[in-house]
Amino acid sequence: MRLLHPFFNRQTETVAKELIGKVLVYESEEGIIKGIINETEAYTQDDEASHTFKGKTKRNEVMFKEAGHLYIYFTYGMHFCANIVTEDENTGCAVLIRSIIPLEGKEIIKKNRNKEESKDLTNGPGKVCQAYGLSKDYNGIDLTDHKSKIYLEDLGFIPKKILITKRIGISKNKDRLWRFISKEFTS
DNA sequence: TAAGTGATAGTT
DNA sequence: ACTATCACTTAG
Numbered sequence: 001m002r003l004l005h006p007f008f009n010r011q012t013e014t015v016a017k018e019l020i021g022k023v024l025v026y027e028s029e030e031g032i033i034k035g036i037i038n039e040t041e042a043y044t045q046d047d048e049a050s051h052t053f054k055g056k057t058k059r060n061e062v063m064f065k066e067a068g069h070l071y072i073y074f075t076y077g078m079h080f081c082a083n084i085v086t087e088d089e090n091t092g093c094a095v096l097i098r099s100i101i102p103l104e105g106k107e108i109i110k111k112n113r114n115k116e117e118s119k120d121l122t123n124g125p126g127k128v129c130q131a132y133g134l135s136k137d138y139n140g141i142d143l144t145d146h147k148s149k150i151y152l153e154d155l156g157f158i159p160k161k162i163l164i165t166k167r168i169g170i171s172k173n174k175d176r177l178w179r180f181i182s183k184e185f186t187s
Numbered sequence: 188t189a190a191g192t193g194a195t196a197g198t199t
Numbered sequence: 200a201c202t203a204t205c206a207c208t209t210a211g
Contacts, residue, residue: 041206049206059195076207077192083206096206126207169206 052092
């Protein structure tokens with residue numbers, strides 16, 4: 001079943017942890033792509049590392065929408081990263097999807113990633129977007145809308161053990177333990 | 188470990 | 200206009 005607004009409209013840290021094991025689905029033109037989320041990070045407005053720390057801008061405005069919207073930003077001149085908005089409207093919080101484990105549509109993923117081998121296809125936030133074909137065009141869509149071709153689903157995967165660590169690639173507020181990872185799942 | 192890449196936001 | 204920074208990836 002599809003995850004709806006109440007799931008996302010909770011404390012960011014909680015949503016980040018509970019998204020581990022949920023499935024990111026995209027019903028693309030080329031076919032269905034599904035993957036188990038196995039790494040996330042939390043970002044809130046009172047957090048110096050967050051895009052929203054200094055308030056609303058053109059770039060981050062989606063993070064101030066209602067929980068369950070998709071925030072996609074462009075960075076380092078070549079990469080997109082996908083986030084899911086959390087908490088109440090106007091709070092500027094989101095969860096970054098850092099990694100997934102491909103379940104379905106692996107051929108499409110390989111093609112999108114321009115790779116032959118199945119190694120390191122989706123273990124990084126930029127890689128996940130490239131694998132799913134997500135770009136700026138998808139910024140701001142509502143994942144909880146039943147018409148949306150992109151959504152999250154609970155297929156019953158249970159993380160074996162959730163690791164909690166510091167976040168990656170940030171220069172401020174480095175010590176906060178807001179990164180969640182699981183290597184294995186049971187169903 | 189380091190270079191590549193260009194939009195973004197803030198400053199002149 | 201100019202500049203610093205950037206929630207990254209890849210190759211070496």
